[in-house]
Amino acid sequence: MATLNSNVPPGPLADKWRTYKSNLKLVNPANKRKYEVVIVGAGLAGASAAATLSELGYKVKCIVFHDSPRRAHSIAAQGGVNAAKNYQNDGDSVHRLFYDTLKGGDYRAREGNVHRLAEVSVNIIDQCVAQGVPFAREYGGLLANRSFGGAQVSRTFYARGQTGQQLLLGAYSALSKQVGAGAVELITQHEMVDLVVVDGHARGVITRDLVTGKFHRHSGEAVILATGGYGNVFNLSTYARGSNTTAIWRAYKRGACFANPCYTQIHPTCIPVSGDYQSKLTLMSESLRNDGRIWVPKKKEDCKKPPADIPEADRDYFLERIYPSFGNLAPRDVSSRAAKRMCDEGRGVGDTGLGVYLDFAEAIQRYGKQVANRANLHNPSKEKILELGEAAVKERYGNLFDIYHEITNESAYKQPMRIYPAVHYTMGGLWVDYNLMSNVPGLFVLGEANFSDHGANRLGASALMQGLADGYFVVPYTIGNYLATVKPTSRPSTDAPEFKAAEENASSIVKRLLAAKGKEPVNYYHKKLGLIMWNHCGMARTKEGLEDGIKKIQALRTEFWANVNVPGSGDNMNQALERANRLADFIELGELMCRDALAREESCGGHFREEHQWPDGECKRDDENFAHVAAWEFQGEGNVPLRNIEPLNYEFTKMSVRSYK
Amino acid sequence: MVAETSKNISVTIRVWRQPAADQPGKFVDYPAKDLNPNMSLLEMLDVVNDQLERIGEDPIAFAHDCREGICGTCSLVIDGKPHGPHHGVASCQTYMRSFEDNSIITIEPFRAKSFPIVKDLISDRSAFDAIQQAGGFISIRTGSAQDANATPIPKDIADLAMDAAQCIGCGACVAACKNASAMLFVSAKVSQLGLLPQGQPERDTRVLNMVAKMDELGFGNCTNQYECSAACPKLISHDFIARMNRDYLAASFRTAFKPKPAASGGGGA
Numbered sequence: 001m002a003t004l005n006s007n008v009p010p011g012p013l014a015d016k017w018r019t020y021k022s023n024l025k026l027v028n029p030a031n032k033r034k035y036e037v038v039i040v041g042a043g044l045a046g047a048s049a050a051a052t053l054s055e056l057g058y059k060v061k062c063i064v065f066h067d068s069p070r071r072a073h074s075i076a077a078q079g080g081v082n083a084a085k086n087y088q089n090d091g092d093s094v095h096r097l098f099y100d101t102l103k104g105g106d107y108r109a110r111e112g113n114v115h116r117l118a119e120v121s122v123n124i125i126d127q128c129v130a131q132g133v134p135f136a137r138e139y140g141g142l143l144a145n146r147s148f149g150g151a152q153v154s155r156t157f158y159a160r161g162q163t164g165q166q167l168l169l170g171a172y173s174a175l176s177k178q179v180g181a182g183a184v185e186l187i188t189q190h191e192m193v194d195l196v197v198v199d200g201h202a203r204g205v206i207t208r209d210l211v212t213g214k215f216h217r218h219s220g221e222a223v224i225l226a227t228g229g230y231g232n233v234f235n236l237s238t239y240a241r242g243s244n245t246t247a248i249w250r251a252y253k254r255g256a257c258f259a260n261p262c263y264t265q266i267h268p269t270c271i272p273v274s275g276d277y278q279s280k281l282t283l284m285s286e287s288l289r290n291d292g293r294i295w296v297p298k299k300k301e302d303c304k305k306p307p308a309d310i311p312e313a314d315r316d317y318f319l320e321r322i323y324p325s326f327g328n329l330a331p332r333d334v335s336s337r338a339a340k341r342m343c344d345e346g347r348g349v350g351d352t353g354l355g356v357y358l359d360f361a362e363a364i365q366r367y368g369k370q371v372a373n374r375a376n377l378h379n380p381s382k383e384k385i386l387e388l389g390e391a392a393v394k395e396r397y398g399n400l401f402d403i404y405h406e407i408t409n410e411s412a413y414k415q416p417m418r419i420y421p422a423v424h425y426t427m428g429g430l431w432v433d434y435n436l437m438s439n440v441p442g443l444f445v446l447g448e449a450n451f452s453d454h455g456a457n458r459l460g461a462s463a464l465m466q467g468l469a470d471g472y473f474v475v476p477y478t479i480g481n482y483l484a485t486v487k488p489t490s491r492p493s494t495d496a497p498e499f500k501a502a503e504e505n506a507s508s509i510v511k512r513l514l515a516a517k518g519k520e521p522v523n524y525y526h527k528k529l530g531l532i533m534w535n536h537c538g539m540a541r542t543k544e545g546l547e548d549g550i551k552k553i554q555a556l557r558t559e560f561w562a563n564v565n566v567p568g569s570g571d572n573m574n575q576a577l578e579r580a581n582r583l584a585d586f587i588e589l590g591e592l593m594c595r596d597a598l599a600r601e602e603s604c605g606g607h608f609r610e611e612h613q614w615p616d617g618e619c620k621r622d623d624e625n626f627a628h629v630a631a632w633e634f635q636g637e638g639n640v641p642l643r644n645i646e647p648l649n650y651e652f653t654k655m656s657v658r659s660y661k
Numbered sequence: 662m663v664a665e666t667s668k669n670i671s672v673t674i675r676v677w678r679q680p681a682a683d684q685p686g687k688f689v690d691y692p693a694k695d696l697n698p699n700m701s702l703l704e705m706l707d708v709v710n711d712q713l714e715r716i717g718e719d720p721i722a723f724a725h726d727c728r729e730g731i732c733g734t735c736s737l738v739i740d741g742k743p744h745g746p747h748h749g750v751a752s753c754q755t756y757m758r759s760f761e762d763n764s765i766i767t768i769e770p771f772r773a774k775s776f777p778i779v780k781d782l783i784s785d786r787s788a789f790d791a792i793q794q795a796g797g798f799i800s801i802r803t804g805s806a807q808d809a810n811a812t813p814i815p816k817d818i819a820d821l822a823m824d825a826a827q828c829i830g831c832g833a834c835v836a837a838c839k840n841a842s843a844m845l846f847v848s849a850k851v852s853q854l855g856l857l858p859q860g861q862p863e864r865d866t867r868v869l870n871m872v873a874k875m876d877e878l879g880f881g882n883c884t885n886q887y888e889c890s891a892a893c894p895k896l897i898s899h900d901f902i903a904r905m906n907r908d909y910l911a912a913s914f915r916t917a918f919k920p921k922p923a924a925s926g927g928g929g930a
């Protein structure tokens with residue numbers, strides 16, 4: 001049984017981090033270069049950690065599977081990054097950001113971690129501006145802000161619709177500076193395929209060179225995983241195709257606990273699936289729901305009609321009907337589940353029947369009349385109102401309408417958008433303590449790959465904040481506390497038996513995949529897994545559904561290993577093999593997610609068990625029995641994993657019901 | 662060429678197949694039948710690859726990741742054009758409705774002396790990383806930054822810096838240029854940082870070092886054809902090349918005539 005001590009320091013909430021930081025053990029500057037830290041991943045968390053640790057003097061090796069660190073999927077984040085700067089003078093504070101994040105997570109995160117995140121958020125903005133990140137500015141030259149969900153203040157910093165890109169390129173530039181100076185060894189196109197544990201401590205990783213197929217051994221005094229989330233277990237998601245779970249999954253199989261794997265965020269406004277060939281779903285920003293009205297036809301037989309032919313009386317604006325006080329701005333999880341229910345009733349729209357309308361006609365009329373009024377146009381023609389209204393909507397949402405048009409070839413000015421919920425973030429991940437160290441000493445986990453700060457639901461614009469907080473401002477301090485207990489240059493030789501065994505393990509998986517020589521391509525199984533996960537462990541979960549899902553996944557796993565066809569060999573670039581190797585882990589993870597969802601007999605945030613809801617359909621938490629982190633521990637192949645518990649002790653905040661009425 | 666239809670189409674793809682960097686390559690034709698016109702070009706390649714894998718043949722290797730036009734991984738020359746027929750989009754944002762039924766679509770990797778082919782449709786663009794490492798940054802240590810609002814930056818300057826900063830590092834500018842010049846890519850980073858007050862201390866060394874690295878890596882020179890900005894998925898303007906040339910010239914002069922400070926640093930008490 002793993003020991004799960006959160007190591008959150010005692011003392012008043014606002015003083016915890018400051019006091020703790022001052023008392024952490026230090027490594028003297030001359031000794032720092034004697035420690036090698038192996039970092040896997042170079043998204044926001046990995047690149048910022050690699051740059052910062054090497055600036056401190058540690059020897060750093062940074063390994064990525066992409067051809068360049070600039071490709072990491074942090075790059076695709078659109079909206080922004082939260083920070084408690086209070087530049088708008090609207091009453092924001094560290095405490096408010098802490099409280100919003102904790103509540104947004106449905107009281108399933110640690111108070112101490114979340115407060116620290118809110119504290120360092122302000123340093124992130126300073127750091128990024130100093131790097132030359134071109135954040136949006138006001139005419140006076142100061143930084144601009146906007147509002148995001150779950151907050152009543154404007155604290156979101158942004159760079160057009162490409163905030164993730166700009167922050168990542170900032171971290172990438174810091175990393176490039178250190179690589180150029182010879183302080184970081186950058187290794188690209190290498191996939192981590194095993195963790196090496198020596199005497200109970202993480203001491204290195206095995207990688208596979210994706211170009212040559214060769215395995216490599218990397219030894220260090222500490223290992224950092226910053227390898228992102230695992231939403232691609234659903235096959236269709238807003239993740240990049242390459243995002244995968246292999247690094248954290250193989251670490252799990254070496255003893256690191258996997259916490260809250262079932263916490264998945266499903267975003268309500270994505271462009272729906274258009275066919276079974278589809279590889280990827282694209283997000284339409286939540287901001288559209290400020291002006292768009294969501295509806296489906298009242299009658300099933302109307303679903304295939306053009307929307308314009310359905311009269312007002314035959315439309316069901318279901319969010320406005322079910323949640324009158326929040327209407328179209330009901331929270332993400334609630335909106336997603338409502339859309340699914342409409343489609344399950346057979347009232348979904350589009351070719352597949354899995355879509356609802358997001359309609360701007362009313363907004364176009366409203367804005368058109370407003371603009372005409374302001375321009376002193378009396379009795380404007382219908383055409384004029386439409387023209388002015390479309391221009392006003394374009395000014396607000398033009399780039400999103402363009403993306404929608406690119407993908408669907410439809411104009412959302414002329415007909416409503418079709419949208420449907422899609423997977424886009426995983427709150428679960430490897431368990432870490434306050435130091436961001438897993439239960440395997442020496443193994444640190446940052447960013448989306450860990451479970452730490454978002455509880456059961458993440459607020460918008462908080463993922464970027466967490467990735468950079470972990471890499472720039474947390475792990476550079478806390479890793480020293482661990483390394484100070486390790487003798488300098490004590491990392492094992494890569495000839496050690498543990499390295500050999502780990503490499504053999506990784507290469508045996510590759511050999512088995514290549515030897516199967518079955519009948520179906522890898523994607524066939526990924527699609528099957530995705531469907532099982534979506535139907536059994538998606539937006540609404542039940543005991544029976546999850547039990548059934550586990551059986552189906554176990555059967556799929558057997559079939560996959562017996563019948564997958566991976567052409568080619570393992571000694572050169574083989575993309576089918578890369579996909580198969582990742583999918584093998586996704587299949588196992590899928591089963592664990594179902595187990596976690598099954599064991600958590602409550603609903604909270606992104607985890608909705610149909611058995612546990614209030615009469616109005618809201619999540620019904622069970623704080624008495626489930627105010628804890630579930631950290632799963634591997635017990636060997638074929639054995640049921642162990643569910644460890646870390647209780648969540650709320651000293652400063654009252655756990656209350658999240659209500660949107 | 663754009664077929665605005667909801668009817669499924671069939672095409673033949675003529676794809677560059679090259680097993681490895683040191684082996685010769687050739688075009689191979691594959692049928693791709695009954696395609697939904699709303700399928701993306703990359704999804705069409707997925708479908709063809711599934712067919713190949715089913716019969717145990719090596720799938721077509723191509724670079725891709727985010728499939729929403731921001732990561733810069735996808736890098737196809739489609740019917741002779743880097744990123745295909747449409748303006749201002751990446752390869753992954755090209756859809757089958759852009760092609761006629763029964764047409765032949767030629768698909769090649771980005772080709773340039775400094776982008777050697779790794780396999781099939783994948784070329785090695787690590788030269789771009791090397792250029793960044795030579796100077797594409799502001800030397801700020803984590804934790805040493807002043808308050809973010811301490812230096813106001815005029816909105817138009819910040820916006821122009823953002824225009825340049827949008828570069829996704831895909832390399833289409835190089836693939837489109839007859840000289841295989843990387844000037845658009847380099848000038849985007851030089852301009853972004855050179856426009857901002859934070860970037861001033863290293864402005865001269867940055868442009869000199871990045872350009873020197875670019876030359877060293879074998880990229881060609883700019884002869885003002887502007888194929889680069891026409892192929893750029895983010896429509897980055899070639900005006901930034903002119904801006905970089907001015908910066909480069911000024912930096913060269915300043916460096917040549919700048920008084921050298923006496924050796925600084927050293928022991929002390």
